[in-house]
Amino acid sequence: MEKTEYKIALLIDSENVSPKYIKSVMNEIAKYGRIVIARFYGDINNLSKDWHRTAQDHAIKPVHQYNVAIGKNAADMAMALDAQEMMYQEKVNAFFLVTSDSDFTPLAVKLREGGMHVVGIGSLKTTTQAFKSACNEFRYFEYLNDDEDEEEVVPKNVEADKAEIDRTIKGIIIENGVDNRIQLSRLGDILVNRFSDFDPRKYGHKSLSSLASTIQGVMLNQEKTTTYVSLKPSMQKEEIMNEIVEIIQTNKSKEMMLTKIKQELEKRHPSFNYAELGFTRFSKLVSSIPHVLVSKNAAKLK
Structure with a gap:
């Protein structure tokens, strides 16, 4: 099946995004399709020279907004209104929302309801789960970085x-x-x-x-x-069954909890998966072994 080639609207919340990520963002977008509209939003007078230079290098159109109301971000509102207008104009079928601001969660939901494919790009540390879930896909700045001089991000756990x-x-x-x-x-x-x-x-x-x-x-x-x-083809079912019997026999009472048997099997075979043998539960595998009786989460030899 051929991958969809999207017509993309790139909308950037410049007040919450560093210009150092834009090159990597553009490289990521190239995997999805062709940019039809590219805009960044903010109070242009307060943006750094790096931002202006980066926007020019990548042909991203500035949308200037003064924050005239206390507690309201005019740039955010302009970005949301523009996105909905673009959706109704049907010039694009995908949106890249470059922001870590959870205030754009309702916008992402609205765009998806309108049949748009929505990809969010934001910070690993500050983006909320709600915004990530509202997007069809979400990418982190930290994993897009192509600069070999930048320190590699190693996720916790x-x-x-x-x-x-x-x-x-x-x-x-x-x-x-x-x-x-x-x-x-x-x-x-x-x-x-x-x-x-x-x-x-x-x-x-x-x-x-x-x-x-x-x-x-x-x-x-x-x-x-x-x-x-x-x-990969798993071990033969008979071989696994024989090992289960051996494990039970190691116990003096010839009886053992199912969880303990499973743990011992996984020590021997880290990739062991009873589903690969055609069983929906481990207990059903053990119950199918002749001369083994399963009762109350334990197995014993008959």
Whole structure:
């Protein structure tokens, strides 16, 4: 399936965005389609020379607004009104809202209701979950940076986050694939639909294929122009069943809690997944073993 080539409106909240990110933002937009409208909003007199120079370099039109009312941001209001007017004019079918301001959450919702594809770009530290969820996709400035001189951003709890996304990807392959196999592009679409801010760069990878290739028990293969992601053939069911019996036998009473059995199996086989063997629950796998009886979350030899 061909990827949609969007006609894009780029709207930048310049008062809350550093000009140093604009080059990376433009590079990101190029992956989606063609910019039809590009504007930045703010009190032009208060913007730095860097901002003016950056806007000129990338042909981004300034929209000047004085903040004449206390507690009201005229630039924000102008940006929201312009966006809705553009939507009704039907010159574009996608919006890039470059801001970390949660006040633009209703605008993102309105644009999506109008059939627009909305991509937000903002700060990792200050963007609210509400604004991220209101967008079809969300990208962080910190992961777009192409400047090798800039310090690399290392997310907190990256190992835990990586383990979680690995489990999620395996689950998607099982639930949405055919014979535990799915197109890479389809996998990416599902991930973005579930998590608007999904980005392989959060996990230290430049692409989804690179991220997927690091997951234990997952493999990629190319068929003509299509890349597929699939689960590696698991151990034979009989072999796993025999190991479960061995684990139970190590207990003097020949009885063991299911959670303990599962933990022991995962120590031996970190990529173990009972779903790959055709079972919806671990208890059903254990119950299917001859000479093993499951009762009250425990298994014992008959």
